[in-house]
Amino acid sequence: MKQIFIYNSIMNKLAILIVIILSTWGCQSKxxxxxxxxxxxxxxxxxxxxxxxxxxxxxxxxxxxxxxxxxxxxxxxxxxxxxxxxxxxxxxxxxxxxxxxxxxxxxxxxxxxxxxxNEVLPYANISEERDPWRKEFYSRFAKYVEGKDDLVAAVMSIAKNIKDEVNVKYNTKRSRVDISPFQAMKENMATCTGLSILLTDALRSVGIPSRLAGTAMWTNYKGNHTWCEVLIEDEWKFIEYYPEALNKSWFLADAGKSDPNNMLHWIYAASYKPTDMPYYAAPDGRIIEVVDLNKLPNKVRPQFEEMKASMANSDKKETLAWGVNVTQRYIDLYHESIKNSPLQDDELMANVVVFDNDNTSKSDSRTSCRVDVQLSEKNINFGYSPRKTDDMNQFLQFKLKKETKYKFVVSHPESKINKEFTITTGNNTTQDIQLILK
Known part of the structure; x- marks a missing residue:
């Protein structure tokens, strides 16, 4: 019996070894x-x-x-x-x-x-011309991070010095939106996309993980924008070519009012490696593939119709950059900035949620709509209320005056929602406002 056991044990080990060899052989790299x-x-x-x-x-x-x-x-x-x-x-x-x-x-x-x-090694960001910038930028920008052990200090040093180093300034007369680094330096000008490409490449040249981020259109339809993100301690933070500080810029209020249910208004981060969608904030017109032009305001529809016609008559249907939806992060950053900014003596923080019905204790009763706040018939602010899937502690927040009568206009064209509420604020520092549609 002992001999049989030893024999079986040897045969089992031999069988396992054969399986491992065959598996390894089948998975060998070419x-x-x-x-x-x-x-x-x-x-x-x-x-x-x-x-x-x-x-x-x-x-x-x-x-x-x-x-x-x-x-x-x-x-x-x-x-x-x-x-x-x-x-x-x-x-x-x-x-x-x-x-x-x-x-x-x-x-x-x-x-x-x-x-x-994905965020250091790539030679390009989106659809710009493929310049051999890496060697020159490595030489140009190494001096700004020399001796710096702190990554934030290194990022800010690059951002604060880049405009003088490359002699490129904001100017709408640039030859193209997605201008490449060398062409921008030749023309001494670029707009937000070209400036962000320059900054991202400069950061990557000294090993700082960076990527483009942007939106195809703000929710107030006043335009689009592109900026940079950097990875600091496993957290993506934004920075601009004309920097204030990390996660601080004029556009945060616009980004914080993004519509999480409308791809036109999403915030996208670019990825070299394929994702499940293109980088729709790119200036190549791809966003028109997912936008119903008939639902756009009249003031911007011609712009998108021109993009659609241009796409139809060109071969630019290849995805040159992939995208990641980072909208919620910017909404959260904006609301965090509101919480952290001090209230004046005559102000309160309004926590707004829109509900389908009066069962306000259930998340399924919430609905994401645009909420406009009006004072004396003048629109003073707007945003998008939390969705059914958002945390129950998440609100659409506005700073409002105490003891003041406001009109809240709740709208969602696709769901044919358009309802007004008149609410007078109280005297406390916070006030929960529940807008019930039915």
Whole structure:
């Protein structure tokens, strides 16, 4: 019996070893130094690159061992436009200086590969021309972070000095919205998208994870905007080319009034790696794919109709940048800023929620609508009330005057909601206002 047991034990171990060997063989990478998970992605990329495949293969094979997975990541998720045009030398130089920054700066060396690959290593942000900016920017901006161990100090040093370093200022006469770094420096001008591309690339050049963020249209329809985000201690914070401080800028009030139910008004962050949707804040007109033009206000409809016509007559239907919906974070930041700002003696904080019915204790009774606040028939503020899925402690907040009569206009065109409420505020520092539709 003992011999049989030993025999069976040996055979079981042998069977397990065979399974492991076969599994390992089946998962072997076709590309030395690159995890097998990239096999199919790289094969597809090389096929789609056509005649330019040899350049991409050269970039991969000539990458130093420690850079090879990063190069595989870049090639695997490269837009079609770049697959057929970008050369090996461009990619190798971009990777060389990105990895130099990773080796030199502590904040970059400690990043997970997933963040380094997606928010430091990419050679472009959205649809801008592909300039070889990495080497020059590494040289230009290293001096501003020299000797700095604090990442916030490094970010602010870059942001405060970049306009003088590159000699680019805000000007609507720039040649294109998504102007590339070198073209912006040649013209000495850019608008918010081009300025944000410059700042993001400058931050990435010294190993600081950064990405574009923006909206295709504010909820008050006064325009769009683009800015930068940086990752600080695993938390994304925003910063502008003309900086105030992290998470502080003129646009926060507009961003905080974003409509979480309307993609036109979402806040998007850009991603090099594919997500479940494009970066709809990009200036290439992709947002018109998900917008019903008939529901737009007359003052902005011609702009979107022009975008639609331009898209129909061009080949710009490829996704050049992917997006992440970060709307709620900006709504939360705005409401947090309201809470942290002191109330005047004659002010109170109004906590507003809209309900479908009088069962105000249930989250399912809430409905997300636009709420406009009017004083003497003049609109003084607006926002979007919490949704059914939001925390029950979340409110739409307004600073209002005490003992004052206000009109609250609740609207949701698609649900045919349009109702007015007249409410007089009390004398306390806070007041809960429940707007019940039925």
């Amino acid at each position: 590309y030395p130094g690159v995890p097998a998970t990239y096999n199919s992605l790289l094969e597809t990329a090389f096929t789609n690159a056509g005649k330019n495949a040899t350049e991409l293969q050269k970039a991969l094979s000539e990458s130093p061992k420690e850079q090879r997975e990063g190069m595989a990541f870049i090639i695997s998720h490269m837009p079609q436009r770049d697959l057929s045009t970008i050369k090996a030398d461009f990619l190798l130089e971009n990777a060389e200086y990105a990895y130099k920054a990773r080796k030199k700066y502590t904040w970059c060396a400690t990043l997970p590969d997933s963040v380094f690959f």
